Amino acid sequence: MEKLAILGGTPVRTKPISYGRQYIDNADIQAVVDTLRSDYLTVGPKTKELEEKLCKITGAKYCVAVSNGTAALHIAAIAAGIGPGDEVITTPITFAASANCVLYVGAKPVFADINPETYNIDPASIRACITDKTKAIVAVDFTGQATELDEIRSICKEHNLVLIEDAAHSIGTKYNGVPVGNIADMTTFSFHPVKTVTAGEGGAVTTNDEELYKKLVLAHTHGITRDIAQMKNPTDDPWYNEQVGFGYNYRITEFQAALLMSQLDKLDMFSKRRKEIVKTYDEAFADVPQIQVQKEIPESDTTRHLYILRLHLEMLNCTRREFFDALRAEGISSQVHYLPVYWHSYYEGLGYPKGLCPEAEKYYQESMSLPLFYSMTDEDVADVIFAVKKIIVYYAK
Numbered sequence: 001m002e003k004l005a006i007l008g009g010t011p012v013r014t015k016p017i018s019y020g021r022q023y024i025d026n027a028d029i030q031a032v033v034d035t036l037r038s039d040y041l042t043v044g045p046k047t048k049e050l051e052e053k054l055c056k057i058t059g060a061k062y063c064v065a066v067s068n069g070t071a072a073l074h075i076a077a078i079a080a081g082i083g084p085g086d087e088v089i090t091t092p093i094t095f096a097a098s099a100n101c102v103l104y105v106g107a108k109p110v111f112a113d114i115n116p117e118t119y120n121i122d123p124a125s126i127r128a129c130i131t132d133k134t135k136a137i138v139a140v141d142f143t144g145q146a147t148e149l150d151e152i153r154s155i156c157k158e159h160n161l162v163l164i165e166d167a168a169h170s171i172g173t174k175y176n177g178v179p180v181g182n183i184a185d186m187t188t189f190s191f192h193p194v195k196t197v198t199a200g201e202g203g204a205v206t207t208n209d210e211e212l213y214k215k216l217v218l219a220h221t222h223g224i225t226r227d228i229a230q231m232k233n234p235t236d237d238p239w240y241n242e243q244v245g246f247g248y249n250y251r252i253t254e255f256q257a258a259l260l261m262s263q264l265d266k267l268d269m270f271s272k273r274r275k276e277i278v279k280t281y282d283e284a285f286a287d288v289p290q291i292q293v294q295k296e297i298p299e300s301d302t303t304r305h306l307y308i309l310r311l312h313l314e315m316l317n318c319t320r321r322e323f324f325d326a327l328r329a330e331g332i333s334s335q336v337h338y339l340p341v342y343w344h345s346y347y348e349g350l351g352y353p354k355g356l357c358p359e360a361e362k363y364y365q366e367s368m369s370l371p372l373f374y375s376m377t378d379e380d381v382a383d384v385i386f387a388v389k390k391i392i393v394y395y396a397k
């Protein structure tokens, strides 16, 4: 048996590999530089072009590009008309922003449990959480895999709820052949550097509903409009614009938009490589009894953002922390996605008790994310697999 690096053995990698990394090429750099030399740094043609491009990719009718994915969730919550007294159901296995957007508008996040095999929100648990205060669902495509959208949409129809799909992980994913972004009432995206395509910081909301679109536009730019049709006190003064609603400044810059457009040109390429890596991992771990491979629902053609290594700890003589540290010592960086949102001390302070979602809590204690990014070489992937198996063999009961 090979000696683990953490116990003084030779590490699999001398040059550590990170768990995620953006891929920026010369075309991306040129796009940003060209925009910096143009007339507009914000509110210009690139943002419009980006919105059109995202509509084309997703098939959605309307798109509002914004400064980040959290802003996208916030304006979606505003456009949905969520407010004090309302409840919004979401998953605890997500980045905090999926629930924070509910707090931003004064409403209460309610956490449904996850499916222990797909790690996405469990529709049966959603049903159990519905009350007469439920206004919306924020469904997250965790790791990039589409949630059970058919089932969740029918729950929304039955109870007259707004469906916001947090697709921060899932650009490029299709559900029953339809791209995410063209399925829920509103779909939000994030273009943070760890995500599949990046704008540095950036986000977007897509929708097919014109009324929602108008509200999204207002909310992302101070509630101010130049559209006479929307004004209460229209004048023909050429300088006149009117604040007709409540909003924020969540605009994206022109150079972020240009970077993202250039990145989107590579989406198919990114997607293909991510799928290859996931397939290689899945095949390598399929016959390792100590590892649970994430289940894919047949409806989802997934562009994976994260690869989850879930351990059957009852079959190992180590803790998740020991595994994580051993992996790091081998030169493989990992991360945990995510602490159940309501375990954060802030949420604890709001009164959410431990034990609320047992499947989510169990998942959290057994999981970590392996490196997954476009520019990983086959050798990198092989090193990760070798390191994981080396540690499994050492700690196997």
Ligand SMILES: *Cc1c(COP(=O)(O)O)cnc(C)c1O
Residues within 6 Å of the ligand: 068, 069, 070, 071, 094, 095, 097, 098, 140, 166, 168, 169, 189, 190, 191, 192, 201, 202, 203
């Ligand atoms: C990254 C992320 C967000 C927030 O996006 P930002 O662009 O970082 O604000 C929201 N939800 C999920 C699931 C995310 O992973």
